[in-house]
Structures are given as C-alpha cells and as structure tokens.
Amino acid sequence: MLKNNPLDFIRRCVYEGKIKWTYHVNMRLKERMIARDMIIKSANSYEVIESYPEDKYLPSYLVYAYFEDRPVHILFAVDVKDDHIRVVTSYYPTHTEWEDNFKKRRRL
Numbered sequence: 001m002l003k004n005n006p007l008d009f010i011r012r013c014v015y016e017g018k019i020k021w022t023y024h025v026n027m028r029l030k031e032r033m034i035a036r037d038m039i040i041k042s043a044n045s046y047e048v049i050e051s052y053p054e055d056k057y058l059p060s061y062l063v064y065a066y067f068e069d070r071p072v073h074i075l076f077a078v079d080v081k082d083d084h085i086r087v088v089t090s091y092y093p094t095h096t097e098w099e100d101n102f103k104k105r106r107r108l
Helices: 006-015 023-031 036-041
Strands: 019-021 047-052 060-067 068-077 084-091
Touching: 006 047, 006 060, 006 068, 006 084, 023 084, 036 060, 060 084
Parallel strands: 019 084
Antiparallel strands: 047 060, 060 068, 068 084
C-alpha cells in the first residue's frame, strides 16, 4: 500500500490522530507560526511533491498543503510497522526556492 500510495497512509494517520510530534518540530512550528491544527485541517489538500524512500530512519515524503489561502510544506516520516507518521518539519515555501505553484524546486 505505501509504495503505491503513501498519501493514503499519511492521510489515514492524520485522520486517526496517529501523529508523533517531536520537541524539535514543535519548536520549529512555533518559530514559523505554523499551528498543528493547520497541518491536520489541511489533510484534504495534501499532495506528495517529493519522496525520500531511503531516508535515514524512515521513508519520508514532502507534502504540499493549502490552508486558508496559504501554501505550506510538511515533511512526514512514515512508520508503517508501528502504524503512525512523524512530522519532521513544516515551513512556508518561498519563490526563491520553489516554482510559482510551490510544487517544484527551482533549479539553481
């Protein structure tokens, strides 16, 4: 299931509240003025824009989301074995690094 559609796994975990929030990510979210609620409530708009299946600890996916007229990126690590996701980081994408739709990195 995950290899074919990680988005289904991520959304299901969000809807079921199977999310791990680290101290580090909580500090980053606070600094960037991104509420946990924003990440949760934007689940219907999620789109995987980059995949890192061989990431260091768990496969991870950079997700584009849209909440109240503002794009946001969320990096989720997926733990299929323990049936949860971890929010690794989240940030507001900028035009300096991303194309106009915020779904594709600019080539530098």
